[in-house]
Amino acid sequence: MRLQRLNLTRYGIFTDHVIDFGSREAGQPDFHIIYGLNEAGKSTTFAAYLDLLFGIETRSQYNFLHPYTTMQVGAVLEIADQAHDLVRIKKQHNDLLDASAQPLDQGFLAAALSGLDRDAYKTMLSLDDDTLEAGGESILASKGDIGQLLFSASTGLATFSRTLSELHEQVDGFYKARGRNTELGRLKAKLDELLVEKKRLDTQASTYAQLVQARDVAKHGYDEAMELRARSKARMDEIKCLLDGLPLLASFRKLEEQLSALVDLPEPPGEWADDIAGLLDNETKLQTRLDGADGEIRRLDDELHDIAVDERVIAIADRIDRLNETEARYRTADDISNRQLELNGVSTEIAGILRRLEQKPDADPIAFVLPASIVGTFQDLIETWSGIETRLQSAVKEHATAQHRLKQAQDAIRKVARDDEDGFDHAALSRTIAVIQLEDHGTRKHLAETEKAKLEDLLNRHMNELRPWQGDAATLAQVIVPVSAQIEDWKRSIQEIEKRLDVQTSEIERLTTECESREAEVEAIRKSAHVVDDDEAGVARARRDETWSVHRTALDEYTARSFEEALKHDDQITDARLGNAAGVAQLRDSSRMATIKRVEIERATKLRDATDDRLQKIHQEIAGAIRKMAVPGTEPLPLDTPLARFENWLERREKALDVLIGIRGFDLEIQRAKNDREASRARLLDALSTAGIGHDKNARLEALLSAAVRITEQEKERCNKLLKLHEDLDACEEQLTAREDDLKGAGSAGEAWKKSWNGTIASCWLRGSEKITTTAEVRQILKEVAALEPASEKRVGLVDRIAKMQADKQAFVEEVHFLATELDEEFTPKDPLHTATRLRARVEEARQNRKIKTAKMQELENARARRQLVANDLVSHDARKSQMSALFGVTTLEEVNEKLAQVAQRALLDKRKSDLEQQIIGALRRSSFEEAQASLTNIERDVLATEAADLEGRYADLDERTRNLFADYSKALDAIDGVGGDAAPARLEEQRQTILLDIEEKALHCLRLKIGIAAAERALRAYREKHRNSMMIEASNAFQTISRGAYSSLATLPDKDAEVLIGLMAAGGSKIAAEMSKGTRFQLYLALRVAGYYEFARSRQSLPFIADDILETFDDFRAEETFRLFGQMAEKGQVIYLTHHRHLCDIARSVCPSVKVHELPRPRAPTAETVASGSV
């Protein structure tokens, strides 16, 4: 089989790409190289080829551009020297079609492929880097075993030896002779474990029977022992009761004896026993208290008799008490002489003051006292006088100073003033300067120039973007362009037409599919049911008629026979058609439908062509518009510029024109600024002339302006100075006027003061004393008068006080004298104070005695009342005492007490007796005391004690025994209950069974593999025997070629039970395949594969061999040799080599000049479209 042409119709990145290998040229190697860059689709090409042969894969990865439904790959294959045009589409069935789109049976290709399936083809007839690498590895892994090497070379299954060794490992994992830690070993161990565990948990029936027997024996023994034990216990209890009862009975008898002595005592009321102690105590207490009360009464009577009270003194005690006040005043009168001396001093002081006032010493001082109003007036006048005097002096002085200043100011003005003060108008010049300084023509000009430069740059850019159109901006403005409405119109039309085109195209596709399926249907019906269609039937009928007419004319044997044949044939057809009327109808129907679809396809195609024409027309219109734009001398736009791009160009043109208008505006602005500057300069020259200032008429505006400003500033400074001097002069004049007014005011104030002073002197006793003129004199007189009034008042007070003191002294003496006489006391007038003290002492003593007497009287009264109470208690006590002593026939309370104690003793004994009775009944466990008493008679204590000791020993033994027997019994019971009915042993058994099954399954699996491996190894050896000779020769030759003669040939060497491959080196010596270098191993593998190819081609028809860039690791020389090998292989059959190395193509050409190189289109970069649109 040979590949003549590969149609990559819709597959992967390809659309309608064709690789044409052409026919084989006689005598030339059929060697092809497909060259393409990375991503150009080399692998895709290979996959497409395989898909063509074996069907597109269910989950193909080459549907990214063309979906599954549209994927298609085709080829022209030469099979047995005949070309077949085949198409493969992606479908479940009928996916292989012939040139007329009729389905073909896959078997058609299978025969041509000698039964290879896809994988076999790939592994046997293709090579790539990875398989080469794996092949090299396999040489190592096979340890040079020739069976495996030849097999892997002819099949491409390089990893077979690895597979076998992996399987070996897998099998050994389960079981290996003398192997430790195998899975089988582990499983067996687990089985044993489970068995042990099961035995541990389980209880067998025989064991169970033993358990039951043990239980019954234990129960019997236990029951017997228990009975014995109970009997011993009962007797022991009885003996203990009897022994306990004996001492109790003895105590009982003793009590009875004691009670008999107390039988005769009377029975007193119960409360007596409680009362007797109180009565005994009371008797003594009452007698003692009576004696005490009598003694106290006697003592108080004696004390009262001894107290006396002085009643006379008490009667006048109040008057004596009042002496205390008058005595104090008497003592004060001793001060009289001191007061007399003080009076004399004051009289002398008053006489002195009158003398200094130039008056008589004995005159009434009050007459010279001045009223307060006059004193105030004088003091006021004295104070104001000094101020008036000072004011007058300073007014005179300041008046003179002001006159002097006025004169100085007048002189200064005369120095600065000028003659022509109203000469020229500086103000006009200043205004002109100010106006000029405010103008901005300079700035305006600068700004406009900057903006203009920017716009010019922009314009240049825009102009560049208009390429390929070339010309200046002015020309651009003149270009005639279509209006935008026109553009929009075109756009809309194109869009609409393209949409319609899409619809129509898909309609055509749909119809085509339907049509094809109808046709396929027709074919299928025809094949399946042998239905003869109308055409064929028509042909048969025509044939019959024709032969008939011939026969009618000839009527010989020959024509008769041919007519008969035709007639039969026609009848058969008619019969068949009648027999299969439904099929015929369906056939007709499908044929009719197919025809209709064909017509529809034609109609649809016409419609689409018409639409396409419309589109072309619009494109022509656009070209016309572009042509109109041409301007002589410029580079025009291409006529086939796409509309979008054309529209874009127009937009850019608009932008460029907008910028041009901007530039022109700025030119105008620059000119206006220049004009304004010239006007300003003319005005300034005019102003300077008017002001009469000298200047250079041709000077620049800035120089003129600077000179003018300097002049106006100097003049302004002088004017300011003169103005200030005039202001100073005005101030001096005003001040002089003010000083003159001050002077007048001070004079009139002095006059007014004098008038007031004289008036005041005249209004008091000083009038007529003309010699008094100064304020100092009056101030001294006022001082003296002020001292006169207090001295006079003091003198009057002293005289009055002395008189009152003398009267008090006399009154005290008289009172003391009167009281002393009343109480017969001695009185000394010289010392009344002594007498007064004595009187007071007598009063105090009398009062004290009276108080003591009263207290004692009250005490006596109380003592008498207490005595009466005690006497009453004693009477009732005696009554109770006689009652008690009468009952017992005794006299004293002490005797009564003794009798009562005996009664209590008897009651106590009675109680103990009855308690003992109960105790004895209880101890002996009898129902009555009498019964208990009876059981104790005739008892011998010693005999009982002996019996008890004996029983105790036996009981201990029995107790121990029952306990042991019970433990045995309950253990036996537990053992039986413990058996239970749980499923644990059953579960363990089930686990064992599962493991056994597991072992069985795994053992069989292991055996299958072991035996299979052994079979495979033997088969490999057989394979080697079959193929070794022819393959060894080919491989040896190829290896010599590739190794460029370094190895002369390949040979085999027996090694244990195998045979290994060795390379014989040209320089002598040999190397086992497994020991060759990595690169050499690749070459060896390649050589083996080449041999495999020949082996294959020898017995079957050749198939194309495809290698995918396997020469990466080869140097150029070896690559050359490899191509030489391929060239040789290409003499047998087609060889295709895929590469992205350009230099390899050249090497191949040098080795094999007839090689055909097919170049795949460059891969489309993913960003290609966006880059293109961005650069317009």
Added chain:
Amino acid sequence: MPFRFVHTADIHLDSPLRSLALRNPDLADLIGTATRQAFVNVIDLCLEEQVDALMIAGDLYDGDQTSMKTAGFLAAQIKRLDEAGIQTFIIRGNHDALSRITKELVLPHSVKVFGGRAEAITVERPAAGFQVAVHGISFRQPQAPESLLPKFGQPVDDAVNIALMHTSLAGAPGHDQYAPCKLPDLIDSGFDYWGLGHVHKREVHSDKPVVVMPGMPQGRDINEAGAKSVTLVTIGDDRKIHLEERFTSIAQFERVSVDVTGAEDWRDMVSVIETSLAAVRDRATSEHLIARLSVTGATPLAWHIRRDSDVLHAEATSRASMIGSTWIEAIEHDYRPQMDATTSDTGNPVLELRELMADDVSKAEGFRAAATEIAQELQSQLPRECRHILGEDEASFKKILQQLIADGSEDVLARLHERRQDEAEAE
């Protein structure tokens, strides 16, 4: 008043299930005590239906069953019946003829275990319209080469006569006979109901008189496939006998045959398996379904299945668990590779290798000797219970070896094929 009873046999209490599916510990937990659980179901059924009696026609245990735990469990269950006033009639079959464990048990008075001599027990029915007599005889020995029918006494006059017998009936050629007897003899014997035991598959042999082989209440391996049951019998006041089959098995074994012809790829095939499993699951009455898959048909996936049978097992198990309560025991392969062209004269060396293995190698005497050695070596290492897998005698050993050689060759070739698949998938 009708007389009602449950008739069962071949309970084989605590006899282990034999299935590779039990390698899954979850499943082992769930159905580990299936024979017990099924027996509990039988007792529950008796209590729910308030029957008068439970009849067990032999083989309560396996013969070598000597665990008192099994007996303990049985006693506990029988006690439930006793407490509910339900009588139990038991005969011994070939398996439990000599069973010691029943002897050791003290069973309530309501239980009648028939001895080696035929007896007839009249059921006390104070308020009933008719009498019921139960006849039975136990195996004395594990073998009973002769019919037990002649040992039965005469049916009781006027009573409804029920007879319990453990028998293989006419039996099958090549199998041991257990108390063989002919169906017509039973039919003519004058008894109204023959409650048989021994055959594990249920069958109603006759309607009048009624002859019932009830089958076992719980299957133990794939050879006891299908839902298992007991027979609920009602004898009406008119003495008409009505039968109902009541399912008792916890788990049932089923062979599930899956035809994968036409499955395009692995996924398709797994889906077909799932669909088949789901269909069987729908029909199954037991709580758990243990399926043995048998993959049949011609498929291009043949190599793949052979090579990745473990993967297929895992996927099938996963699908089964999605279906719910469904478990895969094993997958049997009965498919054949789909070949487009004839195997002779092709250019495919793997096929050439296969031919060499099939025609030259496997027929060579030397190779057969080597294979025999391999097989025997491994056999000697297996636990005693497993050695039968290589045949009980030389003839069967040879046959098995032949199969191993054929299968082993295919297995290894499939692995070789695997390389190609992997290489193809890697691209």
